[in-house]
Amino acid sequence: MQEASPTGPVQLASEAWWANVLLEHFGIAASLTPLDGEYDLNFAVHQEGTRTHVLKVMRPGCESSLIEVQCKALNHVAAHAPEVVVPRVVKAHDGSHFVSARDQDGEERLVWLITNLPGRLYAETSPQPPSLLREIGATLAKMDRALEDFAHPALGRSIKWDLRRSGWVRDAIDLIEGDGRREIVERIISEFEGDLLGRLTALPTTAIHNDINDYNMLVDASTGEPRLSGIIDFGDMIDSPAVAELAIAGAYAVLGQERPIAALAALVAGYDSVRPLSDEELALIYPLVLTRLAVSVTNSAIVKREKPDDPYVTVSEQPAWSFLETNSSLPPDWVLACLRVSCGRPGHPRADAVMGWIASHRGRFAPMFGRDLNGIPVIDLSVASPASPRNPFDLDPDDLDDAVAEAMGDSDIGLGRYGEPRLIYTGPEFRKTPYAGSHRRTVHIAVDVFIDAGTEVRAPLDGVVHAVELRTSPLDYGGVAVLEHATPGGDRFYTLYGHLAADVVTRLSPGQTVVAGEVIALIGDRAENGGWTPHIHFQLGLTTLGRGADWPGVADPDESAGWMELFPNGAALLNLANKDTAAVTVATETVLPQRKKRFADNLKLSYRAPLTLLRGYRQFLFDQYGRTYLDGYNNVPHVGHCHPRIVAAAARQNRLLNTNSRYLHPAQVEYAEALTSRLPDELSVCFFVNSGSEANELALRLARAHTGAVGTIVMDAGYHGNTNTAIDISPYKFNGPGGRGAPDWVEVVPVADPYRGPYKGSDPEAGRKYADHVRAAVERIQARDRRVAAFICEIFPSVGGQLIPPPGYYRHAYEAVRAAGGVCIADEVQTGLGRIGTHRWGFETQGVVPDIVVLGKPIGNGHPIGAVITTPAIAASFANGMEFFSTFGGSTLACVIGREVLRVVDEENLQAQALDVGTFMLDGLRGLQDDHVIIGDVRGSGLFIGVELVEDRDTLKPAQKTASYIVNRLREHRILIGTDGPFDNVLKIRPPLCFTREDGSHLLHRLAAVLREEPCRI
């Protein structure tokens, strides 16, 4: 056991002394370093710099049987379960497993030697994913199976870490500081002393390790996926029920986990897959996990009394307390359901009997509303329903009324689905934390019937009133009743009727019998039903969770598997088929192969586990289960996904007219005026197109028309679009996979990268020096008897790695280009319209005015709009007789949307917000850079941010794999960011501008956690 000793510090002995003993008895010449040990001395044995063995020197007076049992058990496991990696016992010269040797004080000590196992401690492994826990569970089961026929007299000894002896904790509870904490332990131990101990001792016993804690498991994470590499320290072995092994391991498996019950379920499933657990064993696991943690924190309290000044004790008990404080009152039925489901069993032991009986009586239950419900309209309240809620963070009850009324049409009754993920549950009581992007409960685990307030509700079958209540909080059940029923075989189950009229509390009382078809309540109106559109929430339960009528009606999608087992689809009780009430949720596994079949391979998906997204709102996105994702990546929804003003403007215009630029419409000129008024005076003529690519194509045509030349200078790693000519000017594409190099009219200059490029940010002349490459490119063009048409680049290179060119670069570069007769094109597709915070446009930061500005993506907030804005002179050169027309470019709809985007940016002060939040983020990221050497550079302006990861801050070797790891891990934390740069080693953070400081600190907090994980350590 790792918990510190209450008996005081162990006696120290010199490494040299024991090295001599090792040589004398085992013939091994080695150096020793001390390891942690509670009562005994342990030494790591190093031979030629490699750790080969562990030398164990027992405390004086240690009984030899305690070593003998360990040696024999290790040999037994090695012989009977060779796939379970445990240390090998090395025999001494005399052939024995252990020898006796004197220590420096002349005391006899037993000494033995075992082989060293590879890997780092589980306690130091991060993350500890479900795959690892599953493997641990399976390995423990193999070990326990191997130990089934192992016997030794020492296994019968009495130790305080025997789970059956946990009652000793009661005498020490007073040492625990804090009333809340004492109560937790008190409650757990009372339950243990209740029926738990008796049930545990009724189980057969077998030899178990009995101390699978986080310091006794070794993990190898060198190949990416962490794998268990060994189990050590068999010093607490006893004969005990095998479930204790799993419960002890479980007590450590849950610590520090974001989803502790899922972690426990993975461990248990692994165990069950090798050594199937009985229903009783499964039921005992979680209560025993709690018991073990109660023992552990009580032991810490004892040690604290002994060593009041040892901060380590408080630190080491913290994970156990934090688990107990947040999880010790989780409903045990739900935890058990999760464990059972993970082992492929029905979530509740009575499930098959109850559901079988109900299904066989479908069609014979009394109609709840005195009528047949088959064929009534179904109301879609899923994530993909745009009707309700309009704001997924703040339900307007009128939205729901409207959605229901619209779906019901002429019908006076409608069905709401079971298992449907919905965004209508917007109150704080549905969220895990106050943060808007927090995990929340979305999955409806009941069936709804929408019908007028005042309608009579009848019991579908005989029952007894279990609970009746008026729950008056907003969005709660209002009037609610629970009936208890039993199958003819005596299997109990329950039905809940929520959102009833308040008078249900006078109609029914607990213990009252009701018969099938009897009116038990009336449907409540909004004033008495929690504030909802009138309906009944009808929920079938295999348990009441011991909570009367306080059942959860909605579940977190990540936890819904367990909840749906306890509260299954009650369609049969409404005489409906299950499919009539079951949710229809888009499955990523279905869409993915369809997509692969219909699209080419080079249409890429983000993330190893691709996301299906059905809804967006401001800086958040939602998947089909209603899980919220913080969008730190998408710059196209500049003012926010589905911004209500943009949605409204588009909807309004769609109802009026959407035609092309060949007709007059005030929206076109208004938009053009609004755009040009935000640009330098010289840039006064607009062309509207549909994409950044099309805009860059057009910009090149303008440049060529104006200069009569074709020579074009581009910046390395630049990207300007997917059309033929856009690719021709995009080194990111033509020099990338599948590219065919630069065409002969294109000259590439180095990317002006102050971190990785030839001239660093610290060089005050870096801007000019990079610009000299532009001058040289001009000369190369001229040397080929060509003239310069244009210099085009992303003002702040984005795919190049979120870069900010050094000051002076554009002034010098533009001078060189213009001196050669060329024009300067600024691609502001990524950076324009306030993103960089300090200025509206990137070029303003360097005090230059381009001849042509190209805009795209964000200006339409998702609507396809591209724009080219230039000088009257260049526009005149282009107007050479050939008509310019882009069918959708400058459509009425596009202009209305574009105009509204400009207004929203100004009216919501989004540029200032980008500066404020961006500065906050950059500061936070620089703080992380101080702690993590892998962060080579943090750069950016406003909400245009890059974090460059390197394996070595001197050689700048790109840490591309780590970047990909971080992005995928953050996706698991439900935060979207991307990677970019020529080596894909730059974290790209580029959210919608409505991103807040709270979002930023959430991102920083999660990023910090991921950076502490194994794959980010160098």
Ligand SMILES: Cc1ncc(COP(=O)(O)O)c(C=O)c1O
């Ligand atoms: C800087 C830059 N220019 C142009 C484009 C092309 O825009 P679109 O994809 O709208 O054609 C992109 C797209 O990523 C871009 O980043």
